[in-house]
Amino acid sequence: MAIRNIRVDDDPILRKTSRQVTEFNDRLFDLLDDMKETLYKSGGVGLAAPQVGVLRRVVVMDVSEDRSDYLELINPEITSVEGSQTGNEGCLSLPGLCGVVTRPMVVKVKAQNREGKWCLYKGEGLKARCFCHELDHLDGILYKDKLDEGECLYRTENE
Numbered sequence: 001m002a003i004r005n006i007r008v009d010d011d012p013i014l015r016k017t018s019r020q021v022t023e024f025n026d027r028l029f030d031l032l033d034d035m036k037e038t039l040y041k042s043g044g045v046g047l048a049a050p051q052v053g054v055l056r057r058v059v060v061m062d063v064s065e066d067r068s069d070y071l072e073l074i075n076p077e078i079t080s081v082e083g084s085q086t087g088n089e090g091c092l093s094l095p096g097l098c099g100v101v102t103r104p105m106v107v108k109v110k111a112q113n114r115e116g117k118w119c120l121y122k123g124e125g126l127k128a129r130c131f132c133h134e135l136d137h138l139d140g141i142l143y144k145d146k147l148d149e150g151e152c153l154y155r156t157e158n159e
């Protein structure tokens with residue numbers, strides 16, 4: 001496994017649309033393993049493949065504090081949303097910034113795992129927010145495009 005470089009700020013790759021994964025091979029497994037390592041090293045809760053320069057529909061996530069909720073989502077799609085939540089959001093690709101975004105409170109996602117099997121996931125609160133944020137990355141969308149009306153980006157204090 002290896003740490004991959006995270007693309008930041010105005011890197012044009014962050015604005016591109018990622019392609020579906022069609023081959024579940026060693027190249028994909030290497031990408032997933034590297035993304036997992038990069039996610040944990042960075043201290044983030046989610047990472048999408050375009051953030052490491054790979055335009056494929058792949059996301060890794062773990063919103064837990066003890067690394068107990070690791071997920072790999074391949075070709076993910078949101079199947080239903082419910083309710084709403086308003087809160088701060090940040091992104092490894094926009095270091096030192098955060099902003100207020102309204103997202104659904106409950107989100108269901110279907111995605112393939114590394115064996116290619118379709119699985120269903122349900123997230124509430126932070127996990128629902130993370131599903132939305134990471135899936136947006138696959139379509140070249142950043143949270144700063146979705147700030148609540150009248151909101152702007154803020155500098156975070158600890159960076």
Ligand code: NI
Nearest residue numbers: 090091092093
């Ligand atoms: Ni992000």
